[in-house]
Amino acid sequence: GESVGLHLPTLSVQEGDNSIINCAYSNSASDYFIWYKQESGKGPQFIIDIRSNMDKRQGQRVTVLLNKTVKHLSLQIAATQPGDSAVYFCAETLEGTASKLTFGTGTRLQVTL
Amino acid sequence: NAGVTQTPKFRVLKTGQSMTLLCAQDxxxxxxxxxxxxxxxxxxxxxxxxxxxxxxxxxxPDGYNVSRLKKQNFLLGLESAAPSQTSVYFCASRNIDQETQYFGPGTRLLVL
Structure with missing residues (x-):
């Protein structure tokens, strides 16, 4: 597949460990946030979302934390697996505005055996 | 249910050529x-x-035009391709009452 994000920050994690991927968002008015996973040669895939009236949301093996005070999002992946290796993007938007998602630059997660 | 599909998957253009990328969602x-x-x-x-x-x-938006003649299709046109338009292009769609966008597999475009 094509090279996505040649100069992305990279997080290396051992299989079985927990991963934490961070994202700083730009617009204090944004009220809806999404994490996407992008594997090589594929389009972004939805992982989990959170609205601004929440500070934590859990899915299957993933948790998203939102800190509106410092405009920070994090994605926690429990018991990281080789299949989790990908580039992870956060995206922000204002609900009801059509509308465009504003994406972060992404973080590459490498899972080592 | 194929979701979002894009054609072509890969294309090489010369500077000044035109092309249309097709996105379809079902x-x-x-x-x-x-x-x-x-x-x-x-x-x-x-x-x-x-x-x-x-x-x-x-x-x-500069250098691109689009058309949505049918609900299921969204076309992206490049009238006169430039090397700066070398990129990977993704189409996405979403329902009116959801914010989550669903993405296609991408089209890789190289402009020489």
Missing amino acids: MNHEYMYWYRQDPGMGLRLIHYSVGEGTTAKGEV
Whole structure:
């Protein structure tokens, strides 16, 4: 597949460990946030979302934390697996505005055996 | 249910040539989007559409045109390709009452 994000920050994690991927968002008015996973040669895939009236949301093996005070999002992946290796993007938007998602630059997660 | 599909998967153009990228979705989504993705950057919105017959500019619209003649299709046109348009292009769609966008597999475009 094509090279996505040649100069992305990279997080290396051992299989079985927990991963934490961070994202700083730009617009204090944004009220809806999404994490996407992008594997090589594929389009972004939805992982989990959170609205601004929440500070934590859990899915299957993933948790998203939102800190509106410092405009920070994090994605926690429990018991990281080789299949989790990908580039992870956060995206922000204002609900009801059509509308465009504003994406972060992404973080590459490498899972080592 | 194929979701969002894009054609072609890969294309090489010479500077000044034109081409059209096709996006199709079978989820009856109202909203459709075209993004470009460049190394070291997140996706940037080119144009979007909130329904059949409507289009609007995104963050980086210059050099591109779009059309939404049918609800399920969203076309992205390059009238005169430039090397700066070398990128990976992603189409996405979403339902009117959801914020989550569903992405296609991408079209890789190389302009020489």
